[in-house]
Amino acid sequence: MSEASVAVHADADLLAQAVAARLVVRLLDAQAERGQASMVLTGGRIAAAVYRAVAVLPARDAVDWSRVDVWWGDERFLPAGDPERNETQARAALLDGLPLDPARVHPMPASDGPTGDDPEAGAAEYAAELARAARPGHAALPHFDVLMLGVGEDGHVASVFPEHPVHHDTRPVSAVRGSPKPPPVRTTLTLPTINTAEEVWLVASGADKARAVGMALAGAGPVQLPAAGAQGVSRTLWLLDRAAAAEVPPRLRSLR
Template structure:
């Protein structure tokens, strides 16, 4: 498999970024549903990620998607009680899922700290849920399976931290180095809470499209390093690669350290091909 250059789309501010990304996601889901009936999106948390979900929920075109036929997973989660407002799933429910006619059976949160005994158990349970979904898809017509351990991810959303972490894969830590697994338990994360569950980079890179949404001057260094080709152990944001497309959707502040050769004014870039 070869990877083409990333598509970079720059927006004037975070509001424009989240509105445009929401419209793009709606369009993508409609396209996938027109081809296969069911679409799958992997959600992210963070200020920009949740603001984008809020923009989807209020977008005039939201009705074009059959939300009852969208599967929802998470790229990472904080190991906290199920009702904690700091959980990505709780924030996503408030911003998007509770606002739309989704099928609860298609919403797959990571097990919470009051549901399982340890973060390792949560990671194992999530890996099993992913594998079960993959097994069910294998029997469905029209699905091309990428990895027998994982369902097909049509769009996988990621944020980027100032330290260049993505999901809960932090620089130089064990999670970003993990291979041979789809889900990893994270301990001693450098930002609270210290325990988390995350998809591995290996799992992230099975997605058809990976979209990294980033805003703010404090992220500019991470964006610049990632797009300049830094090593993923030191700069995890350099690691995500969609199988067909890797989109960087950023605001002007986050783009302040990019060189002109990395910019794609149309934001579409060439596809990543198998």
Template sequence: MTGESSNRRILVHPDGPILAQAAAARLVTKLVDVLAERDEAHLVLTGGTIGIGMLAALADLPLRQAVDWSRVHLWWGDERFLPGGDPERNDTQARDALLRLLPLEPAHVHAMPATDGPDGPDAEAAAERYAAELARCAPAGADAPAFDVLLLGMGPDGHIASLFPEHPGTRETGPSAIAVHNSPKPPPNRISLTFRVIQAAREVWVIASGAEKAKAAGLALAAGTDQTVIPAAGAHGTEATLWLLDRAGAAQLES
């Protein structure tokens, strides 16, 4: 099943495992195409069950060798502000699922700071450090790369990255990266990209599966939904927006 609205496409797969495999194959093809046009590619990773499942599917895909991974910069859309190597961190899960297998350039892996990093438990300073890293790799006149693909998971409440419904971060228009406190989902302290940076990505892909995501997906894709109420409604790229769902997650979409 495929739906389109302006530059938005909705692709529905039979179930979560097939969704993860299809998204992995799609990502390889996209990266190969980007690297044929540009010297480097900038990819933003996401966590969550289906996000990490997609990375695990990519690890099992021989076609991943078609990508020159030394020219790919990896970023994260958000992170749990925990010690480095903590199993709950998105970057730890990504390394375990896929990154350890790839011939990456270490300097191109831009993990968000941890509580045992140079800023210690100061989440604001850690977010500023990540914003500085984004700016360092940005083109002239910008404070962040124009990401070629920015992957996002979505929670049952419609949150993306660590932008939660009606939480202060959804109204942030200044920095590229922010500290998030009192998160409704543990742990309470996080770092997140802001809507401004997410919406400046060339392509944004929202990957969601399961019946518990169906209501949020339906609301996010309905016309006129406020991104401060359902943050996933603000997930869109400058060139393309893909919603990659399974049948259960797409159950409440409008015809």
């Protein structure tokens, strides 16, 4: 697992612009290396700002979007098209304007989808979809070039919440009930699945995130503070605005 590094930007807008630029470069590098690229999306306000920033970035046209796989790290278990779904938000902010191959866009289950209103069946189906995309000879997961995560005030990432039973789920994808952040029923990649990504980027903006960010970087445990347990194979990058970085431990501040 990689050591975390931290980049701090002046405010939320610059943070979103910088993450958008990094994302385009990451996808370009992956395509240069592997002929294709994959990104795992998250939900929340800062993620939506990043997607909007990618949408208007001229360099986005350098990416061959028909060779990009799109996955989600978590989803709210609601009907397809519900405005609260992370998928709906990402499509509106970015995906609908990109020449993606629809077969490479892999939304998490909807409560009115083929697996019905059963989040367990939906999670199992998403695990099966991941397994179908796995590289031959590899574990039941595809290669994730970059996996982005927002960070909750309580330190949750994706829909892995502090002290929640999801921490004991050994499956790659979990159905979450009783989420403290509405809506209560969700689907999420579990932390071990998240941690197979080549790069994990934790993106946080605002003073209400400072405590969770500071504690995660100071070495809190993942059950208490799930963000502390998210790590990329070759890179773990915290992308923060100044307000969210206010409690970053001094030994990491030099990396700003």
